Amino acid sequence: MTRAARHNLRSWPIPEHLGFTFGGYQREAALLQKASYDLAIYSMLAQEWSSETNIRPESIAAQNCCATILFI
Numbered sequence: 661m662t663r664a665a666r667h668n669l670r671s672w673p674i675p676e677h678l679g680f681t682f683g684g685y686q687r688e689a690a691l692l693q694k695a696s697y698d699l700a701i702y703s704m705l706a707q708e709w710s711s712e713t714n715i716r717p718e719s720i721a722a723q724n725c726c727a728t729i730l731f732i
Contacts (some may be wrong), residue, residue, distance in 0.1 A: 665690060666698035675702035697719075 662680055664671040675713035678683070688696040 661704075662702045663697070663699040664702070666700050672700060680704045681708075 662675045662678075663686070664675065666685060681704065683701045683703050686699045686701055689699040690697040
């Protein structure tokens with residue numbers, strides 16, 4: 661999953677270029693300098709990840725790690 665600030669329109673093409681799918685908005689999800697921001701949520705299914713990269717999802721799960729990218 662990746663997230664981008666709703667107001668930061670220049671960051672939106674990045675997850676889309678990487679193959680993520682837009683899923684909706686999370687309202688007031690980020691707090692930065694006493695201001696709250698809505699986030700655009702992007703996601704990718706395991707089978708989509710496999711076709712986009714050479715890294716198998718099982719190898720990531722085996723390492724018990726995950727990735728979240730936030731563009732503000």
